Amino acid sequence: MVRTVYSPEYCLQYLEQYASKEIFVIGLILGQSTAARENVIHLARTPDEKSSESASETSYVLDKIETKTLLNVSEAWVADHAKHVTRMLPGGMFVQGIFITSDEDIFEEPNSFSKVKSIVNHIYKAMNANQYMFGNCPYSNERLMLHMSTSTKVLTCKSIEVGAPAKSTMIKPVEWKFLPKPQQWQRLDCYYEFDDVYPVIVKKSGISVKQQFQQILESAHKTIESSIMFIDGELKDNSEVLESLFKKKKPKTNSKSVQQELPKSMNVSLFVPFENSLPETVEYLECDGSIHFSGVVSSSVFMYPKATVSETIAAVKQDIIRSLASRFTMHCDALIDDNLLPEEKVCFNEPPRRVLVPVGALYLCDYLFPGEAPAEALLSVRELLDLKITEADVICDVETPADTSEFDALDRDASSEELLATPQEASQFMYITGICFAMFVLIVSIIIHYYDGIVKVVSKVLSK
Template identity: 30%
Template sequence: MGRTILAEESLQDKLSALAKVGSFQIGLLIGQNAEEKDFIAHIAPTPTLDEGDLSSEDEDDPSLAKEVVRSKAPDSLYKIVDAVMAQHTRQVIRMLPGGLDIIGIYVVTTQGDFNSSANVSKLRSVLVAIHRTASKILMETAESRTEKIILHVCTQSLKTLCKTMEVSPTAPGLLSNADIKFQRGGVKWHEILYSYNINLKFWLPIDKSPQSLYKMVLTFIKQWVDSVTESLILIDSEFPNDDDLLDAEADEKPAKKKGGGRGVMDLTSQKIFRAEILDSCVPLIPFTKKDESSGSVCLMGAVAGLAFVHSKVTLHEAKAAVLVDLVRTVVARWEMHCDSLIEEPPSHLMGPIIHEAPRRVFLKGLPVSFCDYLFPGDTKADACQSANELLNIKVRDEHVDDSVETFK
């Protein structure tokens, strides 16, 4: 028997509506992998991109720009461009709180298009591109599961079929059967909040490095990542056993309710926990001595953190979700900062130059919250637009919490 995936009943209605429209669509599955079951929290249709959507890291690759141009409005799996799926992944992964990941894709297409042997290979190449992109921002702090979920929404039968595929290099890339269960109240998420004060200073060597500034600072950030992942983490001011459940009440079986109802589960309300990261405060080994450097890059500020975990998660898994969130949000900001420098004219100022990095805002009003980043001058409306374009979520201004963070 294959894996079991749980999703809210409302998702089934959404997928059925897409099937009735009959148009081809592909998108990302956002959710959480667990040992026994996987959970789908949201689906995000992949938009068409243009050359302006390429990152600073991809700008120098002309082949990617050509691929993006030919990717307009695909109408079958064969016409999907891996680079477009990877870029959507790169944008969405920044908007996820800890605990949530891109766990697969959904495809709305005909039975013949999905079953084509050539398109099975295409599905694998798309999933590999997504996996590599989503894993990169983790900087080896955690391993993204290589078994990915595929939901096929058939435009003829209007049914949703669930498969999985292993995307590790040695795997044959075959589709395996999986069981998806749509249940009302079937997924309950606990929220973990934390704050982290970051103060990093990296010295840049005088000699010109073959690496770009982007990659050079990422190397320095990796040193901090290796250090912070060894930190102690308190949950609600306590340091419990890693094997214990985050929610002790999750072991208690809910009372059975009388009455019918398709896939109804009796679940308690969402709980909020607070985490505290106790790092070693040991200074990082500098790349070079101060008097041998050409300058420095400083990252300073208070990071607001957020993670969501399923109701029966262990303390070990909850702590891992917090660390993943911290690493992803710091790396995402450096990536976005470098992207913004491409559009900025060269500065002739002498001395330290202060750039205000994008600050994190949270998008509330859903079973799980997402996030976005606002540069100076951006407004809540920009966050609402990003949520609509990248996640297909309509968020109102009052649901954008932009008061949680300062970051310089």
């Protein structure tokens, strides 16, 4: 059976836009794969790689100089683009492959096809580097290769299995269908609160922020995977379809009105069973400090209405962990020094917060560091997704900036402790004070004991 992929019609216009200019373009195919259907949500052109003299390795700035041929493309550059875009995708959505507009037939020309296979395999390996990013779709290892000829405007799509030996690689045809109407999506919103304390053991080199974040991420992943999900306050059967859950709550009406109301959000709650919240083993450690990890992660997932509850559960859990992993990676990349010195008694780390950006009929996300304005998200969307949006389109209130009141109180306490004497200094002070007091008592005692004699001596001296 031929694999079928559904895409919004504006994706065809997007491809024709570049094909009509007769220029070479390579980019990413973003979408969602469920048992019911495979949907493409967006095509994102990969920015042209700038030379090392004018830009850093991860700088995504659209340059005027176009990459002329497929053979000039850097696999690492496209894979890096895929990693950055994956951070912006909600759970359940992945980079499903690549698209190319060029004059040559990439499926017939051996060197070109070899290059395409190398690119998709490089993306696959790069995505596997961090398991908590959920970069690769867990349901299939097949990746799409979409090509539009700049001369004939003919569109061809095929799939190839990644991660397999080169000799066993099979190329399969894919039927690509464009939808004249926007695809309906079921939105699910969740707010997951973290409030955990982790031990810190200080080494000679200091405390590695990255290692501490990795510890938090591993613990959060284990907890969330064991959680049970409720939709609109009810426990649903894993085999149920989202569309049927929505229709059960609606009064009987015509199908058109149901179609229009589908995007209504469903509320998701995750509960961790009590037995799963307890540690497997109890170990006593001598720790030098602790990390208080607290905050709320906002999660907005968009699912195909005919997706099952089990697929939705997986998407929501992926979204929360992917969001945490993205923030931690961005925060660590922005640090000047990964190590905190033992002298730093109190340290506050605030990873970037999540904002939503519109892409077609749904929302992807971006992250803003403390003090950054929504305009920063516009730049990311333009560079990574090749989209132009306005500042008013960015939804910034899904998460609020961190509350620093607890940190400020701890910082004041630490400053007060520094003003106080150390135990050694206090001991020396008490020792000297004791000696002085003893000498004073001794002198007073001598004066009292020999008071009469002292008075006679003083009188004789004064009478002379």
